[in-house]
Amino acid sequence: MYVVTINQDTCEGCGECADNCPASILEMVDGKAQVTGELDDCLGCETCMSVCPSGAVKVEES
Ligand code: SF4
Ligand code: SF4
Numbered sequence: 001m002y003v004v005t006i007n008q009d010t011c012e013g014c015g016e017c018a019d020n021c022p023a024s025i026l027e028m029v030d031g032k033a034q035v036t037g038e039l040d041d042c043l044g045c046e047t048c049m050s051v052c053p054s055g056a057v058k059v060e061e062s
Contacts, residue, residue: 002042003062006033010056017048017057033057 004026006017011032018026018033025037026048033048033056042059049057 001039001062002044003060004035004039004042004048005058005060006035007056007058008032010054011052012054012056014053016051016053020047020051022047 013028013031013033015028015033018028022045023037023041023043025035025039025041026033027036029036044059044061046059049059
């Protein structure tokens with residue numbers, strides 16, 4: 001399983017992570033990205049991390 005953490009302070013609200021997550025578990029909430037789906041569905045692809053311009057996303061295997 002993977003743990004996806006989004007730093008709410010450094011997220012710039014671009015929406016790229018949510019738009020590009022193949023598992024559709026990320027959503028924009030009040031202008032910031034959040035994990036709103038099941039982490040069980042995360043593929044660990046790290047796309048969210050790659051597309052983030054501010055390094056706000058962290059994907060770790062737990
Ligand atoms: S690692 Fe991949 S599947 Fe998991 S949240 Fe990021 S983009 Fe989505
Ligand atoms: S890609 Fe990064 S800056 Fe853009 S919404 Fe996602 S976490 Fe925020």
